[in-house]
Amino acid sequence: MIRLRIVKRQEPLGWRSCLVLFAAIAFSLVLSGILLALRGTSPVEGVLTLFQGAFGSRWAIEDSLIKGIPIFLCSLGVAIAFRLQVWNIGAEGQFAFGAMGATWAALSFPEWPAWLLMPAMIIMAVAAGGAWGMIPALLRQKLKTNEIIVTLMMNYIAILFLDYLVFGVWKDPTSFGFPMTPTFPEAAIVGKIGSTSVNWGLLHCVVLGLLVWVFFRFTTVGFELKASGDSVRAARYAGLPYDKLVVLVMVLSGGLAGWAGFLEASATINRLQPSIMVGYGYTAIVVAWLARLNPLSIGIASFLLAGLRVGVENLQLDLQVPAAFGGIIEGLILLSVLAGGLFTVYRVEKVRTLS
Numbered sequence: 001m002i003r004l005r006i007v008k009r010q011e012p013l014g015w016r017s018c019l020v021l022f023a024a025i026a027f028s029l030v031l032s033g034i035l036l037a038l039r040g041t042s043p044v045e046g047v048l049t050l051f052q053g054a055f056g057s058r059w060a061i062e063d064s065l066i067k068g069i070p071i072f073l074c075s076l077g078v079a080i081a082f083r084l085q086v087w088n089i090g091a092e093g094q095f096a097f098g099a100m101g102a103t104w105a106a107l108s109f110p111e112w113p114a115w116l117l118m119p120a121m122i123i124m125a126v127a128a129g130g131a132w133g134m135i136p137a138l139l140r141q142k143l144k145t146n147e148i149i150v151t152l153m154m155n156y157i158a159i160l161f162l163d164y165l166v167f168g169v170w171k172d173p174t175s176f177g178f179p180m181t182p183t184f185p186e187a188a189i190v191g192k193i194g195s196t197s198v199n200w201g202l203l204h205c206v207v208l209g210l211l212v213w214v215f216f217r218f219t220t221v222g223f224e225l226k227a228s229g230d231s232v233r234a235a236r237y238a239g240l241p242y243d244k245l246v247v248l249v250m251v252l253s254g255g256l257a258g259w260a261g262f263l264e265a266s267a268t269i270n271r272l273q274p275s276i277m278v279g280y281g282y283t284a285i286v287v288a289w290l291a292r293l294n295p296l297s298i299g300i301a302s303f304l305l306a307g308l309r310v311g312v313e314n315l316q317l318d319l320q321v322p323a324a325f326g327g328i329i330e331g332l333i334l335l336s337v338l339a340g341g342l343f344t345v346y347r348v349e350k351v352r353t354l355s
Contacts, residue, residue, distance in 0.1 A: 053314020092281025098258025129258020
């Protein structure tokens, strides 16, 4: 009698793990095609329309890059926390507080020149996002709370506080009743790169991605973070300051999400309004897992997931596909990749047994 069992691989798959990743993504697209077929839409036409809308023109690629900027920064922050096995699900709220911090600086000092106002907006955004990220870390240390639940619940508080500001004290009196702040002064707006529609936030992503890579690769604190993430018990036994590292990663994670909020408010919308909250913080969790917490892979995955959002918008216009379909595809991709990741660590073998 032959039975199957799962055993751990003695050697890593190496480059063949990429084949597992592509197979998982292809499987998720097949499932998406089946869902399209169930609603009477041609799966082939749907997938082609999706990719054409995401990467089939200069406009599509630029739009994917624009949406990929905040996703990348939120994902980078989430990945830092995940490295320590601290599960920050609150990038959405930290993103919101970053946008609010940047908006406060822009509205409070409109007469400042760009060389002074722009750094002030970044500092306020990073400080606000980092402070919002530090709260669940301190609650975990002092009250033994679960950071997954706390960060998730704090997202709703942050979004409602943003609504309170744009419906109330920061509401533009000339907005005809719409909830939004006045438009930022010119000095507070991040410009475009050349003749493209892509903003200079792309350069921010490159620089910050390199800094995070250097931080983990060449600094003592980065090494302590990786070591503590591999084994918490071993880290405590070795005398590493694990509790302080938890606070540090949550502050860094929230600060990067806050930076993303600054760029979205300044470069994309040029003001603060409720529509800024489109779920980038939640998408960041998917991206971080897809990229296996690697900064370079996060850049690629952010662009692909942003392209997915743009492509779904094209599906909505051309084939009348519901907006929720993009979230379904994201979920299918994540589940497929996580399931496929099992086969990069384990393998299936046949075992003969006596019946």
